[in-house]
Amino acid sequence: MNVVIIGGDAAGMSAAMQLSRKRKDASITVLEKGAVYSYAQCGLPYFIGGEVAKSDELIARPVSFFREKAGIDARIYHEVTSVDASGQQVHGTNLENGEAFTVDYDMLLVASGAGSIFPPFEGKDLEGIHLLKTIPDAEKIVEDMKEDVLNVTVIGGGYIGLEVAENLAKDGRKVRIIDLMERVGNVYDAEISEKIQEEAERHNIELVLKEKVQSFTGENGRVDGVVTDQGSYPSDMVIVAIGVKPNTGFLDGTGVHLHPSGAVLVNPYMETNIAGIYAAGDCATQFHRVKQKDDFVPLGTHANKQGRIAGINMAGETKAFQGIVGSSVMQFFDLAIGKTGLSEQEAKDEGIDYSVIGYDSAAIAHYMPENAPLFIRMMKDNKTDKLIGMQAIGKRGVDKRIDVAATAIYHGMTTEEMENLDISYAPPFNTAWDPVQQGARRL
CATH class of the missing domain: 3.50.50.60 (FAD/NAD(P)-binding domain)
Incomplete structure (x- = not known):
C-alpha cells in the first residue's frame, strides 16, 4: 500500500507514525515543502524574545528520526503543485534542483497546514518585513534584530501578534501594534479585550487601531515606515501577523470539497468526499460541538488529534474525531x-x-x-x-x-x-x- 502524506508537521507526522506502527506493509512517503519536520509553531514568539535559546529546541523530532527509526521516506524541499485524483498521483517540484516529481498513491493525506496571509501591500518586498510561521521565518527575524532595530511594528493584534509584541517589548524594543479592528484580541468579548489593551499600554506598547495598512516605505532597500489610511509610522522592522489561510490551492481541479475558509471539508474519520483522500490539521475543518457544524479553528492541539485519527483510519481501523469546543x-x-x-x-x-x-x-x-x-x-x-x-x-x-x-x-x-x-x-x-x-x- 502506497501512502503519500503532504506536509511534515503535526498532523502529517502524527498520521505517519500511526501508519508505520499499524501497517508494516505500508510504503509511506511524506512530501514537505520546507526542511523542518514536527516543530512547535506556538513556540516561535518565545524564540524571538530569547526565552527559548535555540530554534532546535522547538523541533520535536528531526527528519532523520522518521527516516531511520520509522522507515518513512521523509522528503524535504518537495513542494506539491497539483493532485490527479482520478490517476491517484501527486505532482510537484523539488525545490533543491528545480526538477519535477510524480508520486503514485493508494491513499493520500493532505496535511499541508496553513500559510500566513500577506496582502499585496506596496513595498512588501523591502528588507526588514517578516512573516512568522516557520522556524526559518523566526531565524530570519532574530538575525535581523540588530542593535539599531529599536522601533518594531507588528501588524495584527490577534494571538500571534500579541505574543510577538510581548516578546519584542521584553527584549527592549519599542513596539507598536497596528490593527484594522477597533480593539486587539478581537476573538474575545469586549470586556476581556479591553483588559488586554490596558496591559499593552501598561507595558508601553503603542496601539494604532481602526487603521488600514496601505504600504511600506524604505530607503536603500530596507523598510523605514508603515503607511496606513490615516497616517505613517516610522519602523525599523515590521512583522505581519494578520492571520492564516489553508494551503489547499494544489487541490484545484480534484473535486475535493472545501469550506468557505478554503479548508478541506472532512467527516469524523478525516475522509474527504473523494475516496482514498484524507485531510487533517490546519488545512482541514474541525466539527464544532456547540455550533454543530464544520468550522475552521487551526490550532496545534487539533492538528495532532486529527492526524492521529487519520492515520488510524488509513491503517484500516475505525476511530472518529469527536469535535472541538474552541478552547x-x-x-x-x-x-x-x-x-x-x-x-x-x-x-x-x-x-x-x-x-x-x-x-x-x-x-x-x-x-x-x-x-x-x-x-x-x-x-x-x-x-x-x-x-x-x-x-x-x-x-x-x-x-x-x-x-x-x-x-x-x-x-x-x-x-x-x-x-x-x-x-x-x-x-x-x-x-x-x-x-x-x-x-x-x-x-
Whole structure:
C-alpha cells in the first residue's frame, strides 16, 4: 500500500507514525515543502524574545528520526503543485534542483497546514518585513534584530501578534501594534479585550487601531515606515501577523470539497468526499460541538488529534474525531487569557437565545498572599441551560477554570450540573466555591 502524506508537521507526522506502527506493509512517503519536520509553531514568539535559546529546541523530532527509526521516506524541499485524483498521483517540484516529481498513491493525506496571509501591500518586498510561521521565518527575524532595530511594528493584534509584541517589548524594543479592528484580541468579548489593551499600554506598547495598512516605505532597500489610511509610522522592522489561510490551492481541479475558509471539508474519520483522500490539521475543518457544524479553528492541539485519527483510519481501523469546543489560552505579560466555547458575537451569529454575565472573582482564597483578581465572562443557552461559552483573564488560575469550563461544554453540562461538580479546594489553590461555580450559580 502506497501512502503519500503532504506536509511534515503535526498532523502529517502524527498520521505517519500511526501508519508505520499499524501497517508494516505500508510504503509511506511524506512530501514537505520546507526542511523542518514536527516543530512547535506556538513556540516561535518565545524564540524571538530569547526565552527559548535555540530554534532546535522547538523541533520535536528531526527528519532523520522518521527516516531511520520509522522507515518513512521523509522528503524535504518537495513542494506539491497539483493532485490527479482520478490517476491517484501527486505532482510537484523539488525545490533543491528545480526538477519535477510524480508520486503514485493508494491513499493520500493532505496535511499541508496553513500559510500566513500577506496582502499585496506596496513595498512588501523591502528588507526588514517578516512573516512568522516557520522556524526559518523566526531565524530570519532574530538575525535581523540588530542593535539599531529599536522601533518594531507588528501588524495584527490577534494571538500571534500579541505574543510577538510581548516578546519584542521584553527584549527592549519599542513596539507598536497596528490593527484594522477597533480593539486587539478581537476573538474575545469586549470586556476581556479591553483588559488586554490596558496591559499593552501598561507595558508601553503603542496601539494604532481602526487603521488600514496601505504600504511600506524604505530607503536603500530596507523598510523605514508603515503607511496606513490615516497616517505613517516610522519602523525599523515590521512583522505581519494578520492571520492564516489553508494551503489547499494544489487541490484545484480534484473535486475535493472545501469550506468557505478554503479548508478541506472532512467527516469524523478525516475522509474527504473523494475516496482514498484524507485531510487533517490546519488545512482541514474541525466539527464544532456547540455550533454543530464544520468550522475552521487551526490550532496545534487539533492538528495532532486529527492526524492521529487519520492515520488510524488509513491503517484500516475505525476511530472518529469527536469535535472541538474552541478552547485556547495565551500569556500576555503578567496576564493569562483564556477562552472556550462561543464568544458573545458567535452566539449572536448562531441565533442562540443566551444570557451572559461578567464578574470579578479570585484565583485562590482572598487571605492568601499570592491571591490575584480573576475576571470571568460566562454564557449559557437560555433554552437548555447549557454552558456555551466562558472567557477569563487574570494573573493566575485562568487555565484551570478554562479547562473546567471546556470539559463542561464538551459534555453538554447545564449550569445547575456545574454547581454540583466536586472541584478540589485548599486556600493556596482555590476558593471554597470555585469561580466557575460562582458564575454557574448566578447565570
